[in-house]
Amino acid sequence: MGEVFQPYGLVLRSNSAIQKFLEVAAFSSSTGSSEILLSAKRYLSSDEVPYTVIRDIWFQMEPSQRPQFSSLLGGVTFVLESPKPREKSKELKERLQRLQEMADRKAYDALVRDVTLKEEDKEYFSSYKDQLGFGLHVIAVMFTGYLVGYMAFRALFGHDSVMSVAGGILGLVSGMLLETILFIVRSSAYEMSSTSRARPRKKSKTRQVSM
Secondary structure (H helix, E strand, C coil): CCCCCCCCCCEEECCHHHHHHHHHHHCCCCCCCHHHHHHHHHCCCCCEEEHHHHHHHHHHCCCCCCCCHHHHCCCCCECCCCCCCCCCCHHHHHHHHHHHHHHHHHHHHHHHHHHHHHHCCCCCCCCHHHHHHHHHHHHHHHHHHHHHHHHHHHHHHCCCHHHHHHHHHHHHHHHHHHHHHHHHHHHHHHHHHHHHHHHHHHHHHHHHHHC
């Protein structure tokens, strides 16, 4: 297996005219330098020939044996090598990987945001149905308290209408206070449960960012 030579500098694509020129130079005794003769033989069967080799051989050959330089290089094409891609450093690769993970995490959060809000982060009275039900419940409790107070004071004070109405008002206020206390208790319990669910999520997000 012959030795492979890597062309250097400005490189030309070899054609029939260049191959014939190199063949004449390689087997001609009039070539002035043994180094030039060796270069001609070296690139005789090569598809790519440096421009400097052709130029040096052309100057060393006898004028009677060499073709016109313009006709020799007429129609040749240049061999242009594409630059090698720069290798990314380890730090840059790690940074790009972290940025990609952050972008994927943001895209995922955007996709599940609506579901998360509906399941975990909704307010206690987020729907019209809940608000309407709570209002009707308060009215029912107040009306029941009024009736209980009215009937109780009527039984205690006979048929005194003023005391009966006063008892009804007292029962109404008592029912409203009771419903207010229950509302505060339910709201506090809901906020505590929401906070306890939110803490693990914050810890997991903090752990992911630190990684």
